[in-house]
Amino acid sequence: SLERGKRTAVHELVQSSGIILGSIAGGQMYQVFSIKAVYLFCLTVASAGAVIQIFLLRKGTIKKRKQDSG
Numbered sequence: 001s002l003e004r005g006k007r008t009a010v011h012e013l014v015q016s017s018g019i020i021l022g023s024i025a026g027g028q029m030y031q032v033f034s035i036k037a038v039y040l041f042c043l044t045v046a047s048a049g050a051v052i053q054i055f056l057l058r059k060g061t062i063k064k065r066k067q068d069s070g
Contacts, residue, residue: 026038026042029041
């Protein structure tokens with residue numbers, strides 16, 4: 001990649017923000033609701049991420065097949 005440094009910086013920013021915001025949100029949910037709600041929320045977010053990754057993987061595979069064939 002030509003802009004490898006920029007892409008790495010954005011990756012680190014997103015990752016660090018997720019750690020900080022996730023800790024704050026999880027703590028607040030735990031105080032207001034329960035640990036069960038925190039686990040359910042984490043399961044929901046992780047499942048949504050997995051579904052999105054599968055969709056993007058299949059979309060990329062289909063696009064690559066079209067490029068290879070024509």
